[in-house]
Amino acid sequence: MMKFLLLVVLAAGAYGCGLPSFPPMVTRVVGGEDATPNSWPWQISLQYNKEGEWRHTCGGTLISDQWVLTAAHCISKGKQYRVAMGKHNLTQDEDTAVFMNPASIIVHEKWSPLFIRNDIALIKLDAPVNVKDTVMPACLPAAGFLLPHNSPCYVTGWGRLSTGGPIAENLQQALLPSVDHATCTRSDWWGGMVRKTMVCAGGDGVVAGCNGDSGGPLNCQNAEGAWEVHGIVSFGLGLSCNFPKKPTVFTSVSSYAGWINSVSLQADTGGSWSHVCGGALISANWVLTAAHCINVRNTYRVQLGKHSLKVEDEEGSLAVWTARIISHKQYSTMLSRNDIALIKLSSPVTFSDTVMAACLPEPGLVLPRGAPCHLSGWGRLSTSGPLADLLQQALLPVVNYETCSHPDWWSFLATDKMVCAGGDGIKSGCSGDSGGPLNCQSPDGSWAVHGVVSFGSGQGCNVLQKPTIFTRVSAYISWINKVMTTN
Numbered sequence: 469m470m471k472f473l474l475l476v477v478l479a480a481g482a483y484g485c486g487l488p489s490f491p492p493m494v495t496r497v498v499g500g501e502d503a504t505p506n507s508w509p510w511q512i513s514l515q516y517n518k519e520g521e522w523r524h525t526c527g528g529t530l531i532s533d534q535w536v537l538t539a540a541h542c543i544s545k546g547k548q549y550r551v552a553m554g555k556h557n558l559t560q561d562e563d564t565a566v567f568m569n570p571a572s573i574i575v576h577e578k579w580s581p582l583f584i585r586n587d588i589a590l591i592k593l594d595a596p597v598n599v600k601d602t603v604m605p606a607c608l609p610a611a612g613f614l615l616p617h618n619s620p621c622y623v624t625g626w627g628r629l630s631t632g633g634p635i636a637e638n639l640q641q642a643l644l645p646s647v648d649h650a651t652c653t654r655s656d657w658w659g660g661m662v663r664k665t666m667v668c669a670g671g672d673g674v675v676a677g678c679n680g681d682s683g684g685p686l687n688c689q690n691a692e693g694a695w696e697v698h699g700i701v702s703f704g705l706g707l708s709c710n711f712p713k714k715p716t717v718f719t720s721v722s723s724y725a726g727w728i729n730s731v732s733l734q735a736d737t738g739g740s741w742s743h744v745c746g747g748a749l750i751s752a753n754w755v756l757t758a759a760h761c762i763n764v765r766n767t768y769r770v771q772l773g774k775h776s777l778k779v780e781d782e783e784g785s786l787a788v789w790t791a792r793i794i795s796h797k798q799y800s801t802m803l804s805r806n807d808i809a810l811i812k813l814s815s816p817v818t819f820s821d822t823v824m825a826a827c828l829p830e831p832g833l834v835l836p837r838g839a840p841c842h843l844s845g846w847g848r849l850s851t852s853g854p855l856a857d858l859l860q861q862a863l864l865p866v867v868n869y870e871t872c873s874h875p876d877w878w879s880f881l882a883t884d885k886m887v888c889a890g891g892d893g894i895k896s897g898c899s900g901d902s903g904g905p906l907n908c909q910s911p912d913g914s915w916a917v918h919g920v921v922s923f924g925s926g927q928g929c930n931v932l933q934k935p936t937i938f939t940r941v942s943a944y945i946s947w948i949n950k951v952m953t954t955n
């Protein structure tokens with residue numbers, strides 16, 4: 469079993485995250501201020517119906533086209549809620565506003581109002597929202613990520629402007645530098661009230677989140693410039709919004725990455741996810757697959773660490789959203805040229821025994837004829853047969869370009885930017901394997917992905933002189949690096 473590339477791409481939201489069309493003005497002024505309209509497009513207003521009138525009760529964060537993250541303490545049984553997106557001035561009718569009803573609300577099963585632990589809830593919208601300039605999901609940090617002390621994060625919300633004051637009409641933002649766990653748990657700060665699953669920010673006595681901000685996001689920019697939501701406003705000092713040494717306390721999103729993924733993706737399944745293609749994890753947040761696997765109209769999720777496709781909750785497996793999908797601009801459907809795409813995951817994954825990145829080959833490296841490579845995937849077991857339940861592997865020796873492009877073989881359809889492997893009439897890749905990797909061992913024993921399954925013979929999976937054709941990864945290393953550094 470080659471564990472590093474056990475991954476499935478499953479169909480169903482291709483969208484970006486964390487990069488607003490109207491960038492927030494982050495001027496580092498001290499004190500809250502009006503946000504630039506729609507510059508925090510993942511900010512939602514959670515509203516409840518009070519005698520026929522919708523009232524703002526909490527903030528929240530759109531984290532995909534159908535899921536909203538908020539605080540558990542924002543949710544009361546028996547209340548009717550709606551989610552307002554694309555809002556700036558809460559009292560104004562705005563063209564940008566989108567209102568949607570929850571299909572379900574899932575409060576963390578271990579939510580403790582007494583100790584304010586696990587203050588997190590997910591709201592599933594009754595339909596996917598149209599992602600646009602003014603309504604856009606946030607990125608989430610990697611599981612277990614710890615914010616360094618004093619990171620410049622921003623809390624946003626329509627919360628009270630001052631202790632006991634009214635809620636704001638316009639969305640407010642305030643710079644709230646993060647406070648590390650050691651400082652926040654000092655006895656004269658929050659002491660034992662603050663757990664490892666919480667993040668603190670503020671506490672300088674000047675700026676702080678206030679009650680009405682509950683459930684709203686703590687937004688911090690990552691190294692690539694995208695905004696990630698690291699916290700959900702959980703509590704502060706009831707007496708005052710901005711008391712020294714009493715920073716606002718947030719539920720740490722990175723501590724609940726697993727919970728968020730499992731709850732939301734499980735609820736999303738409902739029979740609607742199906743295996744489309746294989747792919748290979750090549751870094752903590754990038755997956756290599758084939759361009760022909762991607763249909764811009766579909767939403768995708770990526771499953772990693774899988775062995776059996778039938779088992780829902782496999783130990784060691786995880787499902788992740790896609791943040792962005794980039795297909796090669798010169799991909800040609802007709803000739804299957806440049807059949808390569810990269811998927812950016814919405815949050816980086818933590819490597820484990822079951823999830824690991826494959827190596828990439830040296831740029832330009834061409835494997836010799838007969839090199840023993842292995843195809844892996846859940847592709848069809850025989851021509852037009854069913855998909856495999858368990859991950860399959862097959863030895864496919866490399867066929868050199870001269871042979872592969874011979875008129876009796878693939879002729880002009882094979883180019884020198886492809887790898888041919890197999891073609892002995894017995895073992896070969898089949899269509900369900902599309903996008904999946906051709907794994908070849910390097911002299912140092914590490915496995916590298918030399919090919920991405922592109923096409924085979926339409927007549928069958930194992931036609932003599934028709935080896936499986938892969939996009940040759942070593943021909944695209946600079947493209948891969950460019951995409952990964954600029955997205």
Ligand SMILES: *[C@@H]1O[C@H](CO)[C@@H](O)[C@H](O)[C@H]1NC(C)=O
Nearest residue numbers: 557558559560561636637638
């Ligand atoms: C918000 O909209 C209302 C209604 O149009 C308007 O009266 C009010 O002045 C606006 N608030 C701000 C702060 O601009």
